[in-house]
Amino acid sequence: MIDVDLLRKEPAKVKENLERRRNPAYLELFEKARARDAEWRACLGEADALRKRRNELSRQIADARSQGRSVAEIEAEAKRIPDSLHEVAAREASLKQEADLLLRRLPNLLDVTVPYGKDDTENVVVATWGEPEKGAPQLKSHSELLEALGLAEFDRAHRVSGAGFYYLKGPVVLLDLALQRFALDLLVERGFTPVEPPFMLRRGPYEDVTDLADFENVMYKIDQEDLYLIATSEHPLAALYRGEILDEDRLPIRLAGVSMNFRREIGGHGVDQKGIFRVHQFSKVEQFIFSRPEESPRLHEELRANAEEVFRRLEIPYRVVNVCTGDVGTVAAKKYDVEAWFPRQQAYREVVSCSNCTDYQARRLRIRMGKAGKPGKVVPHTLNSTAVATSRALAAILEQYQQPDGSLTVPKVLRPYLGGRTTISAPSGPN
RNA sequence: GCUGAGGUAGCCUAGUCCGGCAAGGCGCCAGCCUUGAAAGCUGGUGGCGGCGACGCCGCGGGAGUUCAAAUCUCCCCCUCAGCGCCA
The missing domain is CATH 1.10.287.40 (Serine-tRNA synthetase, tRNA binding domain)
Structure with missing residues (x-):
């Protein structure tokens, strides 16, 4: 607001x-x-x-x-x-x-540095990293590879839960956890406090952190309860200090949310036929900051740098776009997307969304800044960014690290979390 | 789920039985005092509207009774404690 x-x-x-x-x-x-x-x-x-x-x-x-x-x-x-x-x-x-x-x-006021444009085709590339491989159409899609390696059950998941759901099995589950732990360790090293938030929120707080359309299109409602499954840990993290006065000496507050996220994805693109790129539930490590207003532009860059670091260490080529005025969401004043290179699709696809919400979210939540015994009128800023959404990152890894023999190489930086394992290949016996 | 206790300003508390301008403390700000500080003393300390004088609102939320509601009536929400259930 x-x-x-x-x-x-x-x-x-x-x-x-x-x-x-x-x-x-x-x-x-x-x-x-x-x-x-x-x-x-x-x-x-x-x-x-x-x-x-x-x-x-x-x-x-x-x-x-x-x-x-x-x-x-x-x-x-x-x-x-x-x-x-x-x-x-x-x-x-x-x-x-x-x-x-x-x-x-009314949406948030846009930052002056947001490029003018009509939709996502006019987002402006502000950075690229790595060498995107050209000409790799012989690769399997991430879902084909998962099935070939016996790492996922899509058809059975669809039967019991519907499209947009999946079973992951075997080493890819460990890889998923490794990704989360890797990202979390990086953030903790950089001063973030890990937080496991509630996975459900009441309607009141939820209306403060997101826009109304999300209730129709995104959130799952719990039957018979005033509760909604969270679409991202950004939401419970933002609501953490609802109605409170933050001690300005303790800002910025850096939080790293770890959660499963639930999205109905009604309308828009819906869910993908198969695979884990666009699904109804996924794990994510999220960066979140409460900041003084004057610091938020700098901290926005910090969040972006952290997200880039995750993909650099995973050695996945990516680019960063400054999302244009016609494509920024309601709540954000400015947004970067990090888009990873998917060699089989020969395309960059969104893996990170990094927003400065300025005072818009905090004002709705009635959060103010001040010192103990001296409440101020200044509304702090909130910022959020993906560190890693495992569904998207796994999909990128499955394309990027796929070997000609059909096996999958484990990214170096994740190996310590997998007991030094370097390769995942098809199991020899039945599973 | 049951029973009980609660929800008052940034925080803590009184007022509720018996309706009549929300009292006090802590913290914070300013002034006095002081070489400086502390203590002490004095004043201030919420939200909204108004250019302003000022006014209105504010006691978990809503409705009602009344000239008048923190206070009476009804409905609802939330928190805590105990019990029950439970990974």
Whole structure:
């Protein structure tokens, strides 16, 4: 949620910024939000005037009573107030609610360094690393390789849970855990505190950390409970200090979330036919930071550098794109994607999403900065970035490290986590 | 799931029975005092609206009764403790 003060005092700036997102719906929303806010303030004035008169008369009645004077006349006027106040107050409350809802639906203001563009085809490459291999169409797809090596059961998973689910088996499970541990160790070394968060959140907190459309398209709802399965540990990590005042001397707070993530993926691209690239559940190590506002651009680069380091150490070629104005999500002010090279597909595909949410998420969560005993008004910034999503990283590894004989070489940096194992090949016996 | 106790400002607490401007402490800020500091003393310390004087709101949430609700009535939510169940 953006600061309502900006809407009132610098509407031209806000409008100009919203225009960059290239979605006319936002401009409509902006006008409506402004108008409703003005109506609300006018109505609030009316209600306050009535309340003021009521309070005056109430006090007069109390005073008169205590002095034994008659209250009949004052009471006659006082009795007329509740009816009109009731009507005005109801209108005021409903205008307030409408104005709030409109304000909450407005996206974050974009950072000036976000490139102007209409959709993901106009994202700007800002870095590349490694040598993408050209001409490797003879490779197996990651799902074919998983099945050939006896490392996954897709058909059986689809039968019992539906499309978008999988069984992983054997050494690839250890490889998955190795990836998580490798990423986590790297982050701990860099000052992050590992956190295993709740995998479910209540609706209230959840509405504060993401936009409403996600409830329709992304999150799984638990039947009979006010609980949603998390789509990413970013969400419970952001909600960790909901309604609290953060000691500004302790910022930045660096957290490394470790969780399974659940996504319905309704609409959009849906789930992939087979494999683990786009699925309903996956493990992820997530970076999350609460920061002072002035530090967030620097920390955004730090998150990006950490994510790049993960893929550099895995020796997977990648590039980084600065996501353009038409493609940045609602909550982020700026976003980088890291895209790994998939040699069989001959394409870069998204493996990391790294966002600076500025004060948008924290304001919704009613988080402020300050010192003990001295709450401030400043809203801290929140940032998040994938360190490694194992589904995507495994898919990249399965293509990148595939050998001509059909075996899979284990990335060097993961070998210590697998007892020094260097290769995964097809099992000789039945499994 | 059952029973009980709770939810009041950044934090801790009183007020609730019996309706009448939310009291006190801690912390924090400022001033006085002091060579400096501490202590002490004085004042301030939430949200919203208003250019402002100022006003309104705020006691978990909502509805009701009333001129007037932290306080009375009804509904709901949450937390903690004990018990039950459980990897």
